Amino acid sequence: MFDLRRLRLLHELSMRGTLSAVADALSFSPSTISQQLAQLEREAGVPLLEPEGRRVRLTAQGEALAAHAARMLTADEAARAELELLQPSLAPVRLAVMQSAAHGLVPRALDVLAETEPRLRVEIAELAPEEGLFEVAARGFDLAVAEQYPGHTREQRALLERRTLGRDAIRLAVAHGDPATSLADLRDRAWVMEPEGTAARQWATQQCRAAGFEPDVRFALADLTAHVRLVASGHAVGMIPALVFGGDEPATRSIDLPERPRREIFTAVRRGTADRPGIRAVRAALEDAFARVPEISAGRGPTG
The missing domain is CATH 1.10.10.10 (Winged helix-like DNA-binding domain superfamily/Winged helix DNA-binding domain)
Known part of the structure; x- marks a missing residue:
């Protein structure tokens, strides 16, 4: 054997x-x-x-x-x-989350779990979506929260079962007081985007090209809080998903992109573990948390 x-x-x-x-x-x-x-x-x-x-x-x-x-x-x-x-034992659940979910969903999900499953141990690490999905497939983690941008589908892994949490808007972000009103107004600005090779970077670049220009990406940073600070201080403009703010008052001014695109937020688990009580509880808490984010549930936030 x-x-x-x-x-x-x-x-x-x-x-x-x-x-x-x-x-x-x-x-x-x-x-x-x-x-x-x-x-x-x-x-x-x-x-x-x-x-x-x-x-x-x-x-x-x-x-x-x-x-x-x-x-x-x-x-x-x-x-x-x-x-x-x-015979439920609520084994620990290892959760890999992308950064915007760490800001916008994790605290609320833990609040829910404190009420529904106070004995459940949840271990959380921040990983890029690509890495998080790989690690779940490789059994490094039990559950991942990842995203998929419009027109940029992620690889479908046979081992994984996905479930959509919802969708959040991606908008242009500029400093308060910035006179810009559209994407075309930002053709000559300095941009902050995620690093090369990420789905977010590819998608944002395509939006700029569709508007007729190549973005001047001076800041390539994985940390979305750094994006917000650079934009808020007037040193750059960017495209920031609503979930980053987690329902708090944005430090930047938002402008709708053409067709008001929204990215899909989803959870992924291995098919063999989807019925584990602890994993079901964490998934349910994440769904509850997503519904509790004011800007997400309302569908809109402050715009230009």
Whole structure:
């Protein structure tokens, strides 16, 4: 019989690509990972790994067994979820959230959980949406809060089940007193955007190009609170989702973009864990929290 713990290591290697990345994710030494995979190879009776320069890669047999490992791990999680339903233990829930959700949703969701599930331990880390979704698929986290911009769909991972929380508006942000009234008015301004390669950066750049100009991005920052401060101080303009403000009075003035676009906010879990009581409770709390954000639930906020 295959050892499920060793199968997980093989699955992790297929996801993360290197032994060192697996070791970092699981807090093991690379030598321990290598020893356990060597034992799995002996159990399988076929070569699972082969050298590739200074690294290793999965053989065809390794890829086949890794695919089976993913299904076995999902079945194991589904069995544990069913047992937890029969005798709830509220195992800790590890939550990966993007920054705007950390500001706008997490405090309210924790308020809800303090009332509904006061014994539930929730461990939260801030991760970019791309990383958070990967880590849930790789079993580094149980649940992720991520976003999807209009026209920019995210990769559909077979292991993950998504559920929409809602949508929030993305608007131009300028300093109070700024005379701009439209996107075209900002063609010669300094911009703050998220780093290259992110969905937010790609989407914002496309909006500017559709308006007939290439944005002068002088500030590439992942921290959205820094975006707000740069805009509020008049050093830049940007596009900021409403959730960043979490229902508080914006420090910037908002201007509607053409067609008033809204991004989708969603949660993602592994299919085998979706029925775990703790995960269901956290999802419900996040949905409640989203509905409680005044600007989101009202659908509009201060605009120019």
